[in-house]
Amino acid sequence: MKRPGNGRFAGCVAACAIAALLAGGVVLALPSGYARAAESVPAKQIPEAAIRARLEAMLPAPWRIEALMVEPLSNAAGQSPEPQAAARVTARVVLGAPTYLVDSREGPVTFLRPAADAGLVKSWVATALGTRGADGWTVALTPQNPGLLEGIGKPAAELPGRTVVLGTTEARSLREQLDRDAAQRLADDTERRRREEERLAQQTAAAKAEAARAETERRAVEARIAQLADLRGKLAGNDRAMRLAAFEAALGGNDPALRQTAMEAALQSRDPVVANLALKDWIARRRAVPVQLYATKEDPSSEVVVQNLGPMTLEIDGFSPVNGALAGKLGAPGYSIARPSSIVGTLAQTELAVNSFGCALTLRLTEHRTLDGLLRCQTLPTLIARITLD
Secondary structure (H helix, E strand, O other): OOOOOHHHHHHHHHHHHHHHHHHOOOOOOOOHHHHHHHHOOOOOOOOHHHHHHHHHHHOOOOEEEEEEEEEEEOOOOOOOOOOEEEEEEEEEEEEOOOEEEEEEEEOOEEEEEEEEOOOOEEEEEEEEEEEEEOOEEEEEEEEOOOOOOOOOOEOHHHOOOEEEEOOOHHHHHHHHHHHHHHHHHHHHHHHHHHHHHHHHHHHHHHHHHHHHHHHHHHHHHHHHHHHHHHHHHHHOOOOHHHHHHHHHHHHHOOOHHHHHHHHHHHHOOOOHHHHHHHHHHHHHOOOEEEEEEEOOOOOOOHHHHHHHHOOEEEEEEEEOOOOOEEEEEEEOOOOHHHOOEEEEEEEEOOEEEEEEOOEEEEEEEOOOOEEEEEEEEOOOOOEEEEEEOO
């Protein structure tokens, strides 16, 4: 039997010795040259299962992997403290369902255009970088053709609304229905606008009519103001004839406002003639005139007399506007001397004098449109009397 050469035998002895030591659980410290040689050896190749799992997570739902080819590359991150590996990945991916693009949307309906049929094949290329840790491999994929799967739409189930494919019977039926609905909406909008225009025209006409009415009323008010101002101006003027004529015209007419204005101006006038005419007109239109009585400070008992007398009334049975003669009754229920009895009286310019049995009433026109004076009775204290010209 031939003995092996020294070199071969020495190598065999060394290898066998190392194997025996490892098998026995002994840790072998290799020379530095052996250590550097071990560090230069590439890490373990990335498992295909890890690459496939990562790729399946990246692919959109309708795509599936039909074939996968992994080509190891040199370790690009050899300085990393963790084991790493790189590989070129080429995947054959197949579209599992037809995809569509949105053509248009009509309310809840989405019309679709076919983009790609099921079975479309694409070749997807990427660079894989794997890192092996305590929990296994972590894989990062960098696509070399990233836009490969773009522009081919999505499955109909992933698109919003009620999806209908163009060209189908359903699409044509829906399009006709949508056209009819659009035509009806157009007709409804047209009718609504017509009604709004009619309502606006009515409102405009009503506004114009109201403006015209307000303008007419404004002019009437201005004319009325001018008429009353003219009457007051004439009654306050220096021409007595003008004052008398204006007063008689106002009293002789059927306008209550002019009559009231004339009466107020005449009663406040300092012209005794005009004031006398106003008093005559006022007395001629009355049948009973209340006379207010007040106590005097000079006689303390007058307060008790006023309370006991009760309301005093001047009843007018006849009055002559020509000479101012007055006839009627005057009295109060409290005392027999002041109980109603026949009177005779006279209106002389702005003074009214009335005489009854045992009593005399003398009043004079004041600037406050009242007739103020005194009531004198034989057995009673003198009292203040007033007639308000309302």
